[in-house]
Amino acid sequence: MKDLDTLKYFLGIEVARSASGLFLCQRKYTLDIISEAGLLGAKPVNVPIEQNHKLGLASSPIFSNPLAYQRLVGRLIYLAVTRPDLAYSVHVLSQFMQEPHDEHLEAALRVVRYLKGTPGQGILLRADSDLTLQGWCDSDWAACPTTRRSLMGWLVFLGHSPISWKTKKQTTISRSSAEAEYRSMVAVTCELKWLKGLLLSLGVRHHKTIKLFCDSQSALHIAKNPVFHERTKHIEVDCHFVRDAIKDGLIFPSYIPTKSQLADIFTKALGQRQFEFLLRKLGISDPHAPT
Structure with missing residues (x-):
């Protein structure tokens, strides 16, 4: 060595x-x-x-x-x-x-x-990080014009620094935009659970409940409502997974307006103004660029 x-x-x-x-x-x-x-x-x-x-x-x-x-x-x-x-x-x-x-x-x-x-x-992985996790998730319902599958995107921050992100087409067809949003919530919950365990293996104990931001009121309602009905019985496993994470204090889902949803940049092509706005919020920069 x-x-x-x-x-x-x-x-x-x-x-x-x-x-x-x-x-x-x-x-x-x-x-x-x-x-x-x-x-x-x-x-x-x-x-x-x-x-x-x-x-x-x-x-x-x-x-x-x-x-x-x-x-x-x-x-x-x-x-x-x-x-x-x-x-x-x-x-x-x-x-x-x-x-x-x-x-x-x-x-x-x-x-x-x-x-x-x-x-x-x-x-930039900031030195002043408080080592707390935050999750953001979004989806674009039926985005694929050939298969009609939805596109999901999620983002995880450690402090104020982005450390994990993904854009992925969902494996099954969602029957509603709320279901598509909920499946993206499931995906980021899995990532947050894994990252919390990874931090623990590095000696960092994450005691706080992880904030999870979603711009779908319907998906948040499904996550917090313990009653199953006809529109959610086919995603029962996912429902149990997220609700158990909420019950165990792992995540706390919150609503955020679509214009402020950072994960929006991972699910669709944006105009210049919104694209640059979200980049600044993500902390993406170019130190080589002239000021």
């Missing part, structure tokens, strides 16, 4: 230390992606994916070199390790690996043009 001194660079992830905390980014890796795509001189865009896109119903010709598309999207998937702002767009693009169309390639290159304007963007 060798002592390689203070961590600065590991598998493409750059680590910068300051009194504020640890800043993680993949600037060199990002510039390599831009260079390989031949877009070093391209004009940057403000959001990684267009609003109201129809990539799931693409009708353009099939791209002639799928390996190039697969390589590009594969690199973007690894880049999303320190870039929560890419989670949704990478999720969408990765669904067309087997048979990408020209429209999908154009969308992937748009993500690269977005990176052109924010190559050093990353997350």
Whole structure:
């Protein structure tokens, strides 16, 4: 074993230390992606994916070199390790690996043009963290135009720093938006339960009830109401799981308006104004950008 001194660079992830905390980014890796795509001189865009896109119903010709598309999207998937702002767009693009169309390639290159304007963007793990967990969850009901499955996204903060996030298509079709929101609540509850155990193994005892923010009043009502009825009997296992977590004092679900829902950035393509607003709330920044 060798002592390689203070961590600065590991598998493409750059680590910068300051009194504020640890800043993680993949600037060199990002510039390599831009260079390989031949877009070093391209004009940057403000959001990684267009609003109201129809990539799931693409009708353009099939791209002639799928390996190039697969390589590009594969690199973007690894880049999303320190870039929560890419989670949704990478999720969408990765669904067309087997048979990408020209429209999908154009969308992937748009993500690269977005990176052109924010190559050093990353997350700050703050030094003043109180080591308490917070969860945020959201869903987009029947988002997939072909399977009609809903898209869920969730985010976990440790103190004021984002440490875990995901965008994922739900495995079953939800019969209502409330059910889709509730299933995303189940997913983040599983993650919070695991993270609490992980912190305990590191010697950090999390005694406080974890706040869980959801923008669906119906889903919150299902979570807190112990009465089963016709609309919830088919998700009984999930209902028991969340209600047991509430009863055990693990989580405390609360309502938050949709405009302030941080997990919204993981479930849909947003306009520039809302996208940048949520990025600031997430604590995503670029210390290399001119002030």
